[in-house]
Amino acid sequence: MEQNNIKYDICVVGSGAGAGPIIYELSKAGFKVVVLEKGPWIKTEHFSKDELVACRRNVYSPNKKDEFHVIESKNHKGEWVSKATRDSSKDYWNGNMVGGSSNLMSAYFHRMKPVDFKLLSTYGKIEGANIVDWPITYNDLEPFYAKVEKVVGVSGEVRPHSTQEPRSTEDFPYPPLKTNIISQWIDEAGKQEGYKMVHGARGIISIPNEDRNSCYYSGYCGSYGCSSDAKSSSRVALLNKALKTGNCTIIPNAKVYHLKTDGNHKIIEAQYYLNNQKKSVKAGTFVVACQAIETVRLLLMSKNKDTPNGIGNENRLVGKNLIFSAGGIGGGNLYFKDFDEETDKELKKQGLFVNRAIQHWYEIDEKEAKAIGFNQKIKGGTVDFLFEHSNPMPKLIRSKWQGSKLLYGSELKNKIKKYFTEQRRIKFEIFNDWLPTDDCFVTLDDKEVDKWGDPVAKIRIGYHPHDLKVAKLLAKKGEKILEIIGAKNISTGISGAPSPNLVVGGCRFGTDPRSSVLDSNCKVHSINNLYITDGSFIPTGGSVPYTWTIYANSFRISHHLLKILK
């Protein structure tokens, strides 16, 4: 094995949203930081809106022939069955490259709310769910949410609403992005229903700053890299700045497979493959942020005589309580024939955002909760409105089916033409808590290995039925708004199938080592110099997408590291 003789102050594994703030803050403070990232270094000029590259052939993720996951889900008899994603349509990679999946996010940004940090004490136990309070409060994280707005770049506007979270700053540093006429209709519809729509923030800058151009409303955001650097990816917002300090070294295509310990509660070396050669690097402090599933996998793979169950796994908790974001997707068609010509022109304008969300039912009061079978108030969630994505392939593929019948010929061509030219589809996404349970966790598969011969992660994806009930209630609220604005064929799909791109947990933080993997500063309890700064620490959540919280928490840990390392 080839050793790098430089001893770095910090070695960071992964370079996405959970890694970026650490890399940025510590390089800026003068520490020597090395970043090991398994994916390639794709620069801004290498991104385009090529649907073949970004979506159809998944160039930004590993080829599933070489690297894949094993998914355990329940079959129709209720038995757990495993299938490798290599042999299925599922994909649990979200973007392997410098900057991680933050390059590809749509960047719907919401803060969590104070209640998210204390679910157990607010709503009590739920049978079959491992709910806990967080060891920190919203107030502990708030300054870092504010920091993300400024440093990473979040655009939006504060318009008080019924569940507005407290803020230390008056408004967003970047003004809201331009919106389509539909946003006004949604605002009106909310008013008609007796509540205020949330004007949603985005991790996208609306005006240029010294290093980045503003959003040019490409209309191709989620799943695509940004060609103007407006999207607040870790690569653009943080790594590029870290590189300028001269203290940061990024090694792309470096897949870490083992963290070596010194037998005395310290990591001394990260071992990785680079061009199929084994290499290693030494550092004083190690930070892992490979996104929840791969972080767990790395800890479990780092077994040795000192850590026979894997790192941090003395109490067999590593991989447990993995959570996604529960919910579903709804939508309806706005037919141009239902509006006048002027309105159609506005409605058809591509690229403009919707940026409206319902958070009025972030908590569902006793009365409404009773109507769906609960005997007390319960946690609700968010309904985010958006237009159907611009790329044509998903629309084409959907159109070939009429129920289970395959359409083709002139009938199919007619249907396609009408779909593309006679309507625009408005959708909503529901985000509600994916309750942590004993049926959702990550382990190492005992048979399947990747191209290097390392065991792949096996993910059991069980969900709690509570999640679906809440999602259904929220769906009704979204559907009502679509109905008011004149959408037709309104429907929602709620399911317990997870969205692999919204995944956290697996190394929950807490104060008691017997029930948590990390301490409240996201240090592995049993290791003195290992921090986990992606979303793995999150013990409960999911009523908003996670990235703003991941960024904010990583800034919080940077702050802690700066204090103890200086």
Place this chain on the structure above:
Amino acid sequence: MHTEESLLNNIDKWVTNRRKFIKTVGIVAVYSQIAKLQSCHSSNKTVYVANDYLTAKQAEIIQKTQDVLFPNDGNGPSVTDINAYGHFLWVFSDKRKKQNEKEYLLNGIDWTEETAIENYQKSFHQLTDKEIHQLVDFIANTNWGKDWLSTVLTLIFEALAIDSIYNVNKNNVGWTWLQHQNGSPRPTDDITYTKIFKTIGAE
């Protein structure tokens, strides 16, 4: 639920290995070469030619099937306008594509021929246009046929809607028909699917 990927990927049940897969190693076909592999038109009769991936008979079956699935009916482009056949062939040169997915595409062609013989006691290339339509209707109602035709359709859609740099969607004919506004920037040669891995240092 049917999704495009599941139909392309979930084909284990069809991989019966009845045929030895032809020429899979070392084929580096670029789009311009693929264009040359297509059928030749002489007077009114189309001559179907063999190429690196298909026999002449197979070439005829897939092209005529594509024509039934996405007909030249005056509503939008034809499969020729979008080079759907060229795109179908190009899939075989994709080193990242799984072998069993490629085999599946070929198996479907062979099963179509088998079904022609079973139903009409003659080879596909001897069928009349009407019989070909009937045959496609028939196989669309079988389990294997529905999945295979759906996969072939997905590839036609790609030819209709991906960037014309891939020698499909010629002159943006697909986008124009659908009044689709493309994203910008469009891919340049060095960042197309075949070249991007090298460009970003991932090869």
